[in-house]
Amino acid sequence: MNAPVTILVVDDNPAMAKTLMDILVLKGYPVHLANSGARALEILASVKVDILLTDVVMPEMNGVELLRAAVMVQPRLIIFLMTAYTADDLLNQGIKAGAKAVLTKPIDIELFLSLVTATAHAYINKEMK
Amino acid sequence: MNILDMRSIFTSYVISSVISMAVIASLWSQNRRLSPGLVFWLADFIMQFMGLLLVLLRGTLPDFFSMVVSNTLIVGGTLLLLIGLERYLGKPGPQWHNHLYLGAFIVVQIYFTSVQPSLQARNINISVGIFILSAQCAWLLLRRADPEIRLSTRSTGAVFFIICLVNLVRIYESLAVLPNNDFFKSGLYDALLILSYQMLYIGLTFALVLMVNRRLLKSLESDIVERKRMEETLRVSEEKFSIAFQTSPYAITITRAADGKFLEINDSFTALTGIPREEALADSSLGLNLWVNVEDRQRVVAALRSGAALDWQEFQFRKKDGGIITGLFSARLIQLSQVPCILSSINDISERKRMEQKLQESNFRLEEAVSKTKLDLHEAQDKLVRQERLAVMGQLAGSVGHELRNPLGVISNAVYFLKLTQPEASGKVKEYLDLIESEIRISDKIVTDLLDFSRVKSADRQVVEVSKLVGQTLERFPAPGNVTVKLDLPAGLPPVFADPQQMMQVLANLTINACQAMPDGGVLTVSGEPSPVGGWVLVRVKDTGIGIPPENLQKLFEPLFTTKMKGIGLGLAVSKRLAEANGGRLEVESQPGVGSTFTLVLPQEEAQP
Numbered sequence: 001m002n003a004p005v006t007i008l009v010v011d012d013n014p015a016m017a018k019t020l021m022d023i024l025v026l027k028g029y030p031v032h033l034a035n036s037g038a039r040a041l042e043i044l045a046s047v048k049v050d051i052l053l054t055d056v057v058m059p060e061m062n063g064v065e066l067l068r069a070a071v072m073v074q075p076r077l078i079i080f081l082m083t084a085y086t087a088d089d090l091l092n093q094g095i096k097a098g099a100k101a102v103l104t105k106p107i108d109i110e111l112f113l114s115l116v117t118a119t120a121h122a123y124i125n126k127e128m129k
Numbered sequence: 130m131n132i133l134d135m136r137s138i139f140t141s142y143v144i145s146s147v148i149s150m151a152v153i154a155s156l157w158s159q160n161r162r163l164s165p166g167l168v169f170w171l172a173d174f175i176m177q178f179m180g181l182l183l184v185l186l187r188g189t190l191p192d193f194f195s196m197v198v199s200n201t202l203i204v205g206g207t208l209l210l211l212i213g214l215e216r217y218l219g220k221p222g223p224q225w226h227n228h229l230y231l232g233a234f235i236v237v238q239i240y241f242t243s244v245q246p247s248l249q250a251r252n253i254n255i256s257v258g259i260f261i262l263s264a265q266c267a268w269l270l271l272r273r274a275d276p277e278i279r280l281s282t283r284s285t286g287a288v289f290f291i292i293c294l295v296n297l298v299r300i301y302e303s304l305a306v307l308p309n310n311d312f313f314k315s316g317l318y319d320a321l322l323i324l325s326y327q328m329l330y331i332g333l334t335f336a337l338v339l340m341v342n343r344r345l346l347k348s349l350e351s352d353i354v355e356r357k358r359m360e361e362t363l364r365v366s367e368e369k370f371s372i373a374f375q376t377s378p379y380a381i382t383i384t385r386a387a388d389g390k391f392l393e394i395n396d397s398f399t400a401l402t403g404i405p406r407e408e409a410l411a412d413s414s415l416g417l418n419l420w421v422n423v424e425d426r427q428r429v430v431a432a433l434r435s436g437a438a439l440d441w442q443e444f445q446f447r448k449k450d451g452g453i454i455t456g457l458f459s460a461r462l463i464q465l466s467q468v469p470c471i472l473s474s475i476n477d478i479s480e481r482k483r484m485e486q487k488l489q490e491s492n493f494r495l496e497e498a499v500s501k502t503k504l505d506l507h508e509a510q511d512k513l514v515r516q517e518r519l520a521v522m523g524q525l526a527g528s529v530g531h532e533l534r535n536p537l538g539v540i541s542n543a544v545y546f547l548k549l550t551q552p553e554a555s556g557k558v559k560e561y562l563d564l565i566e567s568e569i570r571i572s573d574k575i576v577t578d579l580l581d582f583s584r585v586k587s588a589d590r591q592v593v594e595v596s597k598l599v600g601q602t603l604e605r606f607p608a609p610g611n612v613t614v615k616l617d618l619p620a621g622l623p624p625v626f627a628d629p630q631q632m633m634q635v636l637a638n639l640t641i642n643a644c645q646a647m648p649d650g651g652v653l654t655v656s657g658e659p660s661p662v663g664g665w666v667l668v669r670v671k672d673t674g675i676g677i678p679p680e681n682l683q684k685l686f687e688p689l690f691t692t693k694m695k696g697i698g699l700g701l702a703v704s705k706r707l708a709e710a711n712g713g714r715l716e717v718e719s720q721p722g723v724g725s726t727f728t729l730v731l732p733q734e735e736a737q738p
Binding site: 015023 | 532
C-alpha cells in the first residue's frame with residue numbers, strides 16, 4: 001500500500017532518530033538515518049531521497065542550514081522540520097526556505113504518516129504522468 | 130451778818146457736786162470704753178463730793194475729818210483728775226512730785242489743825258494745793274494736748290485757768306484779811322470765792338462733758354468717713370466682681386445649694402444655654418433640666434458640702450433647645466446671708482470634643498489608608514516578585530522546554546512503536562501504554578504552557594465551530610472515569626473567530642482544572658450560548674468540585690499562582706492571555722463546596738474588526 005518513497009531522518013538525539021526510523025520501517029518505508037547535518041549531506045550525495053525529516057536545533061549544522069544545503073543537492077526533496085519549540089525565527093526561515101511543514105515534538109506520528117502518505121500519492125501521480 | 134450765808138452757799142455747793150458727780154458717773158458709764166481716764170474723773174468727783182460733805186459737817190465731826198481728811202480728799206481728787214485727763218489725752222506723765230506734794234500738804238494741814246490751828250493757814254494751804262494741780266491741768270489742756278484736739282480741750286483748760294486765778298485771789302485775800310477761825314463765819318470775799326468755786330465746779334463738769342462730746346462727735350465723723358470709704362471700697366470691689374462676672378467667657382451662675390434656684394447668672398450662661406436671664410432667675414437648675422444626669426448635681430453638691438472644691442470636672446448639660454453641651458465645671462460653696470450657695474462656672478468644650486472626635490476619626494481613616502496602602506504595596510511587591518520569578522522562568526522555559534520535549538518525543542515514539550508491534554498484547558499492557566500516552570500529552574501541555582508564556586505567540590484567527598473545539602479538546606484530554614461529562618452546545622450556536630489551537634489549549638486547561646477540582650468524581654458541564662447583548666459566544670466550563678475561596682479568585686489568573694500540588698500555576702494565566710489575544714476574555718465565578726464556572730467569552734464571526 002505504501003508508495004516507494006525514501007525517507008531520511010536526521011536528529012542529533014540517537015534515540016529520537018532510531019524510534020522514528022523503526023516506526024517508518026515498520027510502516028514499510030525505506031529509511032536512512034543521520035545524527036548530524038554533515039552525515040545527512042553525505043547520504044544525500046549518494047542516495048536518492050524523497051522526504052527529509054530533520055531536527056532544527058542541532059550542533060554544528062542546524063536543520064535550516066541542512067535544508068538549504070539539501071535542496072542544492074536534491075532540488076525535488078520534500079522537507080519536514082521537527083522542533084521542540086512552538087515558535088522561532090529559525091522555523092520561519094525554514095518555511096521560507098521551502099520546508100513543507102513544521103512538526104512539534106513530541107511528534108504526532110499519525111499526522112506525520114498522513115503527510116508522508118499524501119506526499120507519496122503526489123509522487124505516484126507525478127510519476128504516472 | 131453777811132447777806133450771803135456761808136453754810137447755805139456751801140450746802141448748795143455740796144448739792145451741785147452731787148449733781149456733777151451724777152453727771153460724771155453717767156458720762157463714765159456711757160463712755161468708759163472711750164478712755165480709761167474717765168474712771169479717774171469719776172473718782173475725783175466722788176472724792177470732791179465726799180470732801181465737801183465732810184466740810185459741811187464741820188462741827189458735828191471731829192476736826193480731823195472735817196479739816197484734814199476733807200481737804201485731802203479735795204486736793205487728792207484734783208490730782209486724780211489730772212491723772213485722768215493725762216490718760217484721756219494720751220499724755221501720761223510722772224506723778225512722783227505730786228505724790229510728794231500731797232504728803233507735804235497733808236502734814237501742813239494736820240499741823241495747822243491740831244498743833245497750831247489756823248483757818249487762814251489752812252485756806253492758803255488748800256488754795257496753793259488746788260492752784261498747783263489746776264495749773265498743771267490747765268497747762269496739760271492748753272499746751273501739752275496735741276494741737277489737733279486742743280480745740281476740744283480749750284474750754285476745760287480755760288476753766289482750770291480761772292480756777293488758778295480764783296485761788297490766787299483767795300491766797301491774796303487770805304494773806305491780806307485776817308480771818309476769824311470759823312470757816313462758816315467767813316467774810317463776804319470768802320463767800321464769793323466759794324460761790325465762784327461752785328460755779329467753776331459746775332462749769333468744769335460741763336466742760337468735761339462737752340470735751341467728751343466733742344471727741345464723740347469727732348469719732349463719729351471719722352466713723353462716717355471710714356464707713357463711706359469702706360462703702361466705696363466695697364462698691365469698687367463689687368463692680369470689679371460684677372464686671373468679671375458679667376464679661377467672663379465662661380457661663381457663671383450662683384445657685385442655692387439646696388434646690389438649685391438661680392440667684393445670679395451672666396450673659397455667657399444665656400449665650401451658652403439659650404436660657405434668657407429672666408427665665409433662669411425665676412427658676413432653678415433642676416426646674417430647667419440643666420443637668421443631663423441629675424445625679425451629677427447631687428454628687429457635686431455633696432462634694433462641695435463636704436468641703437471639697439471642684440475644678441475642671443467634665444459634665445454634660447442640656448440647652449434650652451435640648452442640645453447637649455460638654456462642659457468643664459468648676460464650683461465653690463459660698464455663704465450668702467447665711468444661705469449656702471454654689472458659685473460655678475462652665476467652660477463649653479463641646480466644639481473641642483467634636484474636634485477631638487473628628488481628629489480621632491481622621492486618624493483612624495489615615496491609619497486605614499496607610500494600612501491599605503501597605504497592603505497594596507505588599508500586593509504590588511508580591512506581584513513584582515512573581516514577575517521576577519516569571520522572567521527567570523521565561524529564560525529557563527526555552528531550554529527546559531526544549532530539553533524536555535526531546536525525551537518526551539522519544540517516549541512518545543516508543544509507545545507508538547510498541548502499540549504498533551504488539552497488537553496482540555494483553556488488556557493490561559494496552560491500558561498501561563494508553564496511560565503513558567496520556568501522561569505524555571499532559572507533560573507536553575505543561576511544556577507548551579511554559580513556552581507559550583515565555584514568548585508572545587500571535588493568534589492565527591479563523592472562523593471555527595465551538596462544538597468542534599470542545600470535541601477535539603475532550604478527545605485529546607478525556608475526563609477520568611469518575612467524571613460525567615455533559616455537553617450543552619445547541620446546533621444554532623454561532624461560530625467564533627479565534628485561533629483553534631489556542632482555544633483548544635484554553636479549553637484543555639479549563640477541563641483539566643475542572644477534573645482536578647473533582648478528585649472524588651462529579652459532573653463536568655461544557656455549554657455554549659450566544660451573549661444576550663449579541664456579538665459574543667459564551668463557552669462555560671462548569672464543575673461540581675471543591676470551589677475557590679473568594680480571596681483566591683483575584684489571584685487566580687496571575688502567573689505562578691497555584692493551589693495544586695502539581696502544576697506551576699501557568700495554565701489559567703496563559704488561558705486568560707490567549708483569550709484576550711483572540712479578542713475575548715476569561716471569567717470565573719465560584720462557590721466553595723459547590724463548584725466553579727469558567728466562562729470563555731469569544732467574539733462571533735462578524736464581530737471581529
